[in-house]
Amino acid sequence: MPDGTRRPSRQIDSSRLTTLHLRILATTDLHMHLGAEDGTGGLARLAPLIAAERARNANVLLFDNGDLLEGTPLADEIARSGLGADDYHPAVAALNRLKYDAVTLGNHDFAHGVGFLRRALRDAAYPITLANAQLTCGTPLWSETLLLHRPLRDEAGRRHELTIGVFGVLPPQTVDWESGLATDMQTEDVVTAARRAVASLMARGADVIVALSHGGQGDGPAPRAENAAGIIAGITGVSAVIAGHTHETLVRPATGTTAPLVKAGFAGSHLAAISLRLRGTPGAWRVEHTRAEALPAAARPCPALADTLKSVPADIADRLTRPIGHTMRALNSHYALLGQDAGLRLIESALRAHVAAVLPENDLPVLTAFAPFRTGGRGGPDNFVSVPAGLLRRRDLSTLYPFTNHIAVIDVTGAEIAEWLERAATIFTQVPDDGRVHPLIDPAMPGFQFDIIAGLDYSIDLSRRAAFDISGRARSQPGRIVALRHTDRALRPEEHFLLVTNSYRMCGGPLYAPLTAGKTCLLPEDARLRVRDVLAQYLDEANAPPPSDAAFFSLIARPGTRASFDTAPTAAPELCPLPVDRAALTETGFQRLILKF
Numbered sequence: 001m002p003d004g005t006r007r008p009s010r011q012i013d014s015s016r017l018t019t020l021h022l023r024i025l026a027t028t029d030l031h032m033h034l035g036a037e038d039g040t041g042g043l044a045r046l047a048p049l050i051a052a053e054r055a056r057n058a059n060v061l062l063f064d065n066g067d068l069l070e071g072t073p074l075a076d077e078i079a080r081s082g083l084g085a086d087d088y089h090p091a092v093a094a095l096n097r098l099k100y101d102a103v104t105l106g107n108h109d110f111a112h113g114v115g116f117l118r119r120a121l122r123d124a125a126y127p128i129t130l131a132n133a134q135l136t137c138g139t140p141l142w143s144e145t146l147l148l149h150r151p152l153r154d155e156a157g158r159r160h161e162l163t164i165g166v167f168g169v170l171p172p173q174t175v176d177w178e179s180g181l182a183t184d185m186q187t188e189d190v191v192t193a194a195r196r197a198v199a200s201l202m203a204r205g206a207d208v209i210v211a212l213s214h215g216g217q218g219d220g221p222a223p224r225a226e227n228a229a230g231i232i233a234g235i236t237g238v239s240a241v242i243a244g245h246t247h248e249t250l251v252r253p254a255t256g257t258t259a260p261l262v263k264a265g266f267a268g269s270h271l272a273a274i275s276l277r278l279r280g281t282p283g284a285w286r287v288e289h290t291r292a293e294a295l296p297a298a299a300r301p302c303p304a305l306a307d308t309l310k311s312v313p314a315d316i317a318d319r320l321t322r323p324i325g326h327t328m329r330a331l332n333s334h335y336a337l338l339g340q341d342a343g344l345r346l347i348e349s350a351l352r353a354h355v356a357a358v359l360p361e362n363d364l365p366v367l368t369a370f371a372p373f374r375t376g377g378r379g380g381p382d383n384f385v386s387v388p389a390g391l392l393r394r395r396d397l398s399t400l401y402p403f404t405n406h407i408a409v410i411d412v413t414g415a416e417i418a419e420w421l422e423r424a425a426t427i428f429t430q431v432p433d434d435g436r437v438h439p440l441i442d443p444a445m446p447g448f449q450f451d452i453i454a455g456l457d458y459s460i461d462l463s464r465r466a467a468f469d470i471s472g473r474a475r476s477q478p479g480r481i482v483a484l485r486h487t488d489r490a491l492r493p494e495e496h497f498l499l500v501t502n503s504y505r506m507c508g509g510p511l512y513a514p515l516t517a518g519k520t521c522l523l524p525e526d527a528r529l530r531v532r533d534v535l536a537q538y539l540d541e542a543n544a545p546p547p548s549d550a551a552f553f554s555l556i557a558r559p560g561t562r563a564s565f566d567t568a569p570t571a572a573p574e575l576c577p578l579p580v581d582r583a584a585l586t587e588t589g590f591q592r593l594i595l596k597f
Helices: 043-056 073-081 090-097 113-123 190-203 303-311 314-319 342-358 394-400 414-427 503-507 531-539
Strands: 018-027 060-064 133-135 145-153 159-169 185-187 208-213 240-243 249-252 261-264 270-281 284-296 323-327 366-370 390-393 407-413 437-439 452-454 457-461 481-486 496-502 554-556 562-567 580-585 591-596
Touching: 018 043, 018 145, 018 159, 018 208, 018 240, 018 261, 043 060, 043 270, 043 303, 060 208, 073 090, 073 314, 073 394, 090 113, 090 303, 145 190, 159 190, 190 208, 240 270, 249 284, 261 270, 261 284, 323 394, 323 531, 342 366, 342 394, 342 407, 342 452, 342 496, 342 531, 390 394, 394 531, 407 414, 407 503, 414 452, 414 457, 414 481, 414 496, 496 503
Parallel strands: 018 060, 159 208, 208 240, 240 261, 366 496, 437 562, 457 554
Antiparallel strands: 018 270, 133 185, 145 159, 249 261, 270 284, 323 390, 366 452, 407 496, 457 481, 562 591, 580 591
């Protein structure tokens, strides 16, 4: 409930009115970044903020919004090796230690299957809620809704029991993104489930309702929308919304018709905080005022939280350092958004080799589409791939490809390829030649949404307006992609190709959804491996050639145009594929290059 009344009012004796202050804290999209290995975020750097909030406020609740158990090399090795009978999953142990009140699950928490998830959550000391998903067999892992009964103190120090309703939702596409999950779980539309959950909680006496929405803001109505937290904020009865999934930091204050909404970034970069001032009497509370914040992680981590890592068996940590291959050149993503990334070239080679092996009769040209996942942005100046030349170790696989997507292959036309590239080019701003320096990258679009298609030659004209917005809506023609060629000739719209992509692109959206809707993956079921496993198999071959450092595309603009580009502080300006006018560090720790065309 935002400021004002959104619930049928009750007759209240004004002489008995009192005021309660409730502080709601939440983490989201931690992706197993517990703090020991992070420079700017991590749960251990949020722990001091949580402790300070609890010391400063009498009434505090702490939640997690999902995508906790997957995202680092350690997470993958724990899932690969399994947990012993007496082992705690370190992320679960960390949440136990910080005394979380409740959590929901995100799509990536299902990356290693329901069996592993069930084992990892066995030792959770907190309840779990998920309103739009049901397991098809076995004992339930979560409740559709939760009622938390908490003794809270009012401004005068008197105790009152408050009933807090909590529910969580995740993208319904989760069952499509994770191979084999559709047989173990069913999902439904986020908004439909949220409305049912709110009605149930209100009927059972919830004084306030907190929505844990593992999805982006998504204010527009759409069946089975991936991102719908903005719509949930407008449901009568909802008091506060924690959103996530898209790794953004966003604070949206309450209005007369919507509850406050906070997205707390990625990997522990921020702590979501929403304050509710309640006025009323027991059983008849009214939200009188709200405040929403996203608090940046503390500079110094909590040393005690690192003890949770001791629950990881030593042999799991040892396997992370096991050599699996070799690279003759350093692999980094410092200039991936400018079209140059040897690590992506390595992934391209691995994908091509896999497709050639499992589709030997194919006679269509093969193209590969992938995105650079770690390009700074919302993840901060440490959020880049940086693998030195020499031995590649198992932990480097998760660095090069941090998600558990499966390989997919679809039939596409030249016209669809051209549109795919136009949609990807949305990440760049329109850069005029007015003598001023303009930012090159639109911060609203994360790097993992920027698909590069290898096997083509093309340029992106920055002087033109993007053909699509970040929601995938057409807005301008003729677009930015120019000189699009395949094997030294112009790409023909009617020509057919095999495009190698991944399971997320096949079902995710909305930017690329119109191009994958109705498409069928052409790979046999047993060949739809995780991209990381494809890469591991490729590196295991002694004769795998070194990755190329050739650019995937070129950026062009009118002569004299200048643009700013933020990259890693360790990036070498002399290796930039575009001329650099000057370089300097920003207040946030990025190296800002001024590019000249």
